[in-house]
Amino acid sequence: MKPRLLVLLAAGSLSLTAGITGTKHDLSSAGPGTAKTTNVNQTCVFCHTPHNAATGASQVVPLWNKTTTVTTGFTMYNATNNIGSNLQGVVDATPTGASMACFTCHDGTQAIGNMINLPFGLATVTYASAGTTMDGTGKMLGISMLGKDLSNDHPISITYPSTDPGLVAKATVLALSNSVKLFGSAGSEKVQCASCHDVHNNANAPFLRVSMTNSALCTTCHLK
Numbered sequence: 001m002k003p004r005l006l007v008l009l010a011a012g013s014l015s016l017t018a019g020i021t022g023t024k025h026d027l028s029s030a031g032p033g034t035a036k037t038t039n040v041n042q043t044c045v046f047c048h049t050p051h052n053a054a055t056g057a058s059q060v061v062p063l064w065n066k067t068t069t070v071t072t073g074f075t076m077y078n079a080t081n082n083i084g085s086n087l088q089g090v091v092d093a094t095p096t097g098a099s100m101a102c103f104t105c106h107d108g109t110q111a112i113g114n115m116i117n118l119p120f121g122l123a124t125v126t127y128a129s130a131g132t133t134m135d136g137t138g139k140m141l142g143i144s145m146l147g148k149d150l151s152n153d154h155p156i157s158i159t160y161p162s163t164d165p166g167l168v169a170k171a172t173v174l175a176l177s178n179s180v181k182l183f184g185s186a187g188s189e190k191v192q193c194a195s196c197h198d199v200h201n202n203a204n205a206p207f208l209r210v211s212m213t214n215s216a217l218c219t220t221c222h223l224k
Contacts, residue, residue, distance in 0.1 A: 020044075023202040024133070024144075027112055037112075037138070038126050042119050047101070047199075049117045060101040065115050069104040071095075074148045077155035088164050089191070092157035097183055099156045099193040108145040111138030158191050159184075160221075168221050179210055180220045191221075 020026050020043055027037055027046045040046075049065035058064065074094045079087040095103050105112050112134065113125030127138045135141055146153065160170050160182050170189065174182060180196060182189035196217060197207045204210065210217040218224070 019200045019202065023207075025199060025202070025207070038128050039122060040113065040119055040125055045115065045117075045119050046112060049115070052117060054116060060104075061098055064101065065117055066101070066104045067110070067114050067116055069100060070107060070109045070148075071100065074103075074107075075151045076157070077151050077153060081151040086166075087155070087158075088161040089155070089158040091155055092190075094157070095150075095193075096157045097190065097192050102193045102197075102199075103146070105140055106144060106146045107148050108140050109148075112140070113138050154191075154196075156192055156195075160189050160191055166223055168223060173221060176220070180217070181209065 021030075022032060024032065026032065026043055027040070028043045029037060029039065029041050031037070031043075045065060047061075047065055048063045050063060053059065053062075054064040054066065060069075071094050075081065076091050076093065076095075077087075078091050079085045094100075104110070104114075111125070111127075113127070115125075118125065125138065127134065127136055132142050133140065133144055139145075150156070160173065161167065162170055170182070173180060174189065182195060183192045184190045196209055198209050199207060201207065201209075204212070204217075208217055210220055212218075215224075
């Protein structure tokens with residue numbers, strides 16, 4: 001049984017890597033364009049580590065390899081800063097769950113190579129010359145750098161209402177497979193960044209879980 005389990009785990013790991021390789025989430029020295037590092041030849045290490053990973057509140061996703069991300073100073077989407085918004089879900093005061101993992105890079109406050117455990121043999125991460133997606137210190141630039149003002153972005157870390165005439169029933173969304181996902185405990189499921197985006201799969205760029213053809217991603221949840 002153990003050999004079979006190891007094979008299955010290895011196969012899963014390879015499939016995830018294959019989904020990242022060559023995309024903008026491939027931050028290795030073989031990655032595309034100006035978003036690559038100059039001295040790291042691994043792909044998964046920028047987010048995950050097999051040993052001595054983050055623990056406690058810092059472990060926002062399994063085997064997390066990032067140093068503590070900044071959790072304060074965010075302006076969330078809410079009814080106050082969106083006049084006339086008929087917002088029924090409850091928004092957290094700061095990004096939570098897997099969304100916080102995204103903002104380890106996408107808030108622009110720390111370098112993409114700010115890891116707990118660097119690849120074996122490396123003392124530091126050095127970066128390619130500054131470009132349009134990352135500066136010379138490894139911090140994000142351009143549209144990928146969402147910053148901390150999220151008041152004009154789709155709400156995240158927000159509970160999906162049990163009843164809302166403008167939304168597909170929560171039970172229907174929860175029953176979907178290979179589609180939009182909700183996260184959290186039963187009864188208080190939330191929309192997070194990973195509800196619409198799959199960091200490991202760029203089949204529907206940019207890392208969307210559902211194609212935007214005919215606005216299919218939007219109408220998975222919104223009745224329009």
